[in-house]
Amino acid sequence: MTTAATSPASAAPSGKPVARLYRMVFDKHVCPWGLRAKYLLEKQGYAVEDHWLRNRDEVDAFKREHDVKTTPQTFINGERIGGHDDLRRFLGKPVRDPKATSYRPVLAIFAMAALMALATSWATSGALLTMRAGEWFIAYSMAILATQKLQDIESFSTMFLGYDLLARRWVPYAKIYPFAEALAAVLMISGALTFVAAPIALVIGGIGAVSVFYAVYIQKRELKCACVGGSSNVPLGFVSLTENVMMVAMALWMLLK
Structure with missing residues (x-):
């Protein structure tokens, strides 16, 4: 598969659990949810293998291969965790309900x-x-x-x-x-x-x-x-x-x- 290119900063420090993150990084658009997912993983002590999907063809090929509808997608220990909200749930973090009432x-x-x-x-x-x-x-x-x-x-x-x-x-x-x-x-x-x-x-x-x-x-x-x-x-x-x-x-x- 040639849909994912790895960023220069993908080397994992030894001793840290590793997470693979696939996110959109286009010339004119960087997915904000991908940035959030990367920050969250790093904050939780993961070494992030940051894979960039650099164009629409790469994004579409990645979605077909993994049978997903959205990016970013995180994989830990070979298991697909999912998107940003799924990652928050996996890490025990609260997920905002856009329909919930709030003062x-x-x-x-x-x-x-x-x-x-x-x-x-x-x-x-x-x-x-x-x-x-x-x-x-x-x-x-x-x-x-x-x-x-x-x-x-x-x-x-x-x-x-x-x-x-x-x-x-x-x-x-x-x-x-x-x-x-x-x-x-x-x-x-x-x-x-x-x-x-x-x-x-x-x-x-x-x-x-x-x-x-x-x-x-x-x-x-x-x-x-x-x-x-x-x-x-x-x-x-x-x-x-x-x-x-x-x-x-x-x-x-x-x-x-």
């Missing part, structure tokens, strides 16, 4: 917004924990969340229609919402036009909070939240409710000020 995306947004708010507070006043930092945290959170929604407004609006009470009665609201959130966020960051920003945040946040509470805690439905965009796997629930409650709280605070 990680929205928590990452809140964490980044908090750091940005603290940085802005420090830059403007020389202090971290200020009242303005709290205001910026909410405003930055809204701005980032709005950006997530606006990346694919069709997907967002479709998911949003699944639970928002106003959007179900007036469908265009599903596409207006992210623009309204973005506008309110920008005005809150600047501290300008409070009489515009506060009512917008109060209305969209209030409707959102009631919609989430009704869907999750009254109807007991298990839904995905559109808060970070229409392709997210964030479950609709406490974090989603928090986003809307923060908007309402910020709006009331601005009006009281």
Whole structure:
């Protein structure tokens, strides 16, 4: 078989278990999963015989010979382990389920917004924990969340229609919402036009909070939240409710000020 060419760095140090890895390395494309598999093997103490499949003909010939549909493929002790995910399972590593729900995306947004708010507070006043930092945290959170929604407004609006009470009665609201959130966020960051920003945040946040509470805690439905965009796997629930409650709280605070 002439489908696999060995890279110059394939020599195995003595004393280490050996793994043979076959991965795509083209002139204009290097398979990222192959790179991950190589790194994982080396991290686990394997000496990697790194075989490069340098063109489409070599890849197709390799797949036919080993009756596999994808590369990379790892072999240990003469046994085919499989692709990247199979290798992780073989090594006892967790494998991410792309369909699993997770709060990680929205928590990452809140964490980044908090750091940005603290940085802005420090830059403007020389202090971290200020009242303005709290205001910026909410405003930055809204701005980032709005950006997530606006990346694919069709997907967002479709998911949003699944639970928002106003959007179900007036469908265009599903596409207006992210623009309204973005506008309110920008005005809150600047501290300008409070009489515009506060009512917008109060209305969209209030409707959102009631919609989430009704869907999750009254109807007991298990839904995905559109808060970070229409392709997210964030479950609709406490974090989603928090986003809307923060908007309402910020709006009331601005009006009281």
